[in-house]
Amino acid sequence: MNASTLVQKVWNFCHTLRDDGVGYGDYLEQLTYLLFLKLAHEYAQEPYNRDTRIPKGYDWASLRSKVGEPLEAHYLVTLHRLGQEPGMLGAIFFKAQNKIQDPAKLSRLVQLIDAENWISLDADTKGDLYEGLLQKNAEDTKSGAGQYFTPRALIEAMVACVRPEPMKTIADPACGTGGFFLGAYNWLTRPGATLDRRQKAFLRDRTFHGNEIVPGTRRLCLMNLFLHNIGELDGEPSVERSDALIAEPRRRVDYVLANPPFGKKSSMTITNEEGEEDKEALTYERQDFWETTSNKQLNFLQHIVSLLKVDGKAAVVLPDNVLFEGGAGEKIRRKLLETCDLHTILRLPTGIFYAQGVKANVLFFDARAKDGGIHTKGVWFYDLRTNKHFTLKTRTLKLDDLQDFILCYNPENRHERRETERFKHYSYEELMARDKASLDLFWLKDDSLENLDDLPPPDVMQQEIIEHLEAALASFRDVAAGLRRD
Secondary structure, three states, rough: OOOHHHHHHHHHHHHHHHOOOHHHHHHHHHHHHHHHHHHHHHHHHOOOOOOOOOOOOOOHHHHHOOOOOHHHHHHHHHHHHOOOOOHHHHHHOOOOOOOOOOHHHHHHHHHHHHOOOOOOHHHHHHHHHHHHHHHHHHHOOOOHHHOOOOOHHHHHHHHEEEEHHHHHHHHOOOOOHHHHHHHHHHHHHOOOOOOHHHHHHHHHHHHHHEOOOHHHHHHHHHHHHOOOOOOOOOOOEEEEEOOHOOOOOOOOEEEEOOOOOOOOOOEEEEOOOOOOOOOEEEEEOOOOOOHHHHHHHHHHHHHHHHEEEEEEEEEEHHHHHHOOOOOOOHHHHHHHHEEEEEEEEEEEOOOOOOOOOOOEEEEEEEOOOOOOOOOOOEEEEEOOOOOOOOOOOOOOOOHHHHHHHHHHOOOOOOOOOOOOOOEEEEHHHHHHHHHHHOOOOOOOOOHHOOOOHHHHHHHHHHHHHHHHHHHHHHHHHHHHHHHHHH
C-alpha cells in the first residue's frame, strides 16, 4: 500500500470520529499514541528483539487483547503510566489523554493500526503518512494548528540555499511539528548523497536540537522525527519541552533553520544587563541580548544569533515588522548588520501561511567573530511578493515558484551573483542611510495598480483582501495592548 492510500485509509476514520466531537488534532494525537506502541511492539519481535522499555502490561499486546469498555479503561491507565516513564517514552505520552469516548470506535482504531505491519514500510512511506496527516490538520484553520506548519516548499528552498553538511548540528528554537528538521534530513539523505556509518549515527542521534513549548505539538514533532528514523525508540528526545528564550543556549550549533511563532507581544519581557525591567510583567535575564523588548520575533532573532557558532549559518522566517520597526527594532537591526553577515532577504508573498494576515520574509545570515568590524557589506533582496498571487487552495506555493530565487541565491558560491528584475543588491551604506535603517524594500511596480487587466482572479483578490485586513487588525491589537500596558 502506498503512502497516499494509507493516509486516506487512516484519515477516513476521522470523519466518523468527528461526529463524536473528536477534532483533527485530537485524532492525530490518539494515532500518535497507538502508532508508537504498535511500532515498539514490532521492534520487540524477531529479528530485532529490542528492549523498548515499555512496561509489561502497558504495551500494544495488552491493548490488542481487549475490546469495548475494558479496552477504554486499560487505555486510560496505559496513557497515564507511560507518561511517567523517562526519555522518549515519557515525552510522547506526557499528559496524554483519551479523546475517543466511544469504546467501540477506539476498538476499531486499534484494529485499523494492528492490521498494518508498520515496520515493513520504509521511512519515506511512514514519514509521508504522518506528514500528510499533519498537513490535513494544519488545513483545519479553526484548530489553530496551521501556526505550527511552515509550507514545505519554502522549507525545501531554504534548505537548498543553506545546504547543511553531514556531522554538523542544526537547531530550531520553535520547531513546531519538525518541518525544518525533516527538510534538512531529506537534504542530507537526498539521492546521490552518501553517508558512512558514523555520519548516519550522528544524523540520527546528534544532529537536531529543538525546543517546542506546547506539549501536544512537541509530541507530534517527536513522532514525526521518529517515523523518519530520527531519534531512538528508547533514547532521549531531541526536542526540549521548554521556552527557548528563557536562558542562554547551553550549546552552539552550526545551523539554525526556523520560523518562530508570529504574534508581536510576548507574555514575558526580556531584560538585558543594562535594560529596565517591567515590574508588572514576568521577566528573566538574557545578558547576551542586545536590547530589551517584548516583541517575540525580535527576541527570537537575538536568541538565534546567540545559538550560532562563529561562521554558523541561519535562515529564519520573520514578519515584516522586524524589517522596519523603530526603537528596539532599529537597534537590533543595526547590531545584526554589524555583528553578522546578513547577506540575503527573501520577501515572501501573502497567502502561503495557514495563519492569516502574515507578511513575512526569510533572513539569511552568517555569524561572525566579535572583532569590532562591520560584517554586512551589503544585502541582496529578492521580491517574491510584488505581482505574485497565492492562496492555500487554488494557487498554493510550489517549489517551482522558488526555483528562480534559488538560482539567484547561487548556493554553490553566493559571492558570485548578478542582479535581475526581482533580485537587487543594496550596499551597507545605502541601508544605513534609510530612515531607522529600514530593510523594508521594494522596487517593482505593482501591475494591478496600473492595468485592470492584470488583476488576479476574484478568489485570489478576496484572499489578499482578507490577508491585508488581518495584518491591519493584528497591528491595531498590538498598539492597543501597548497602550493598556503603558
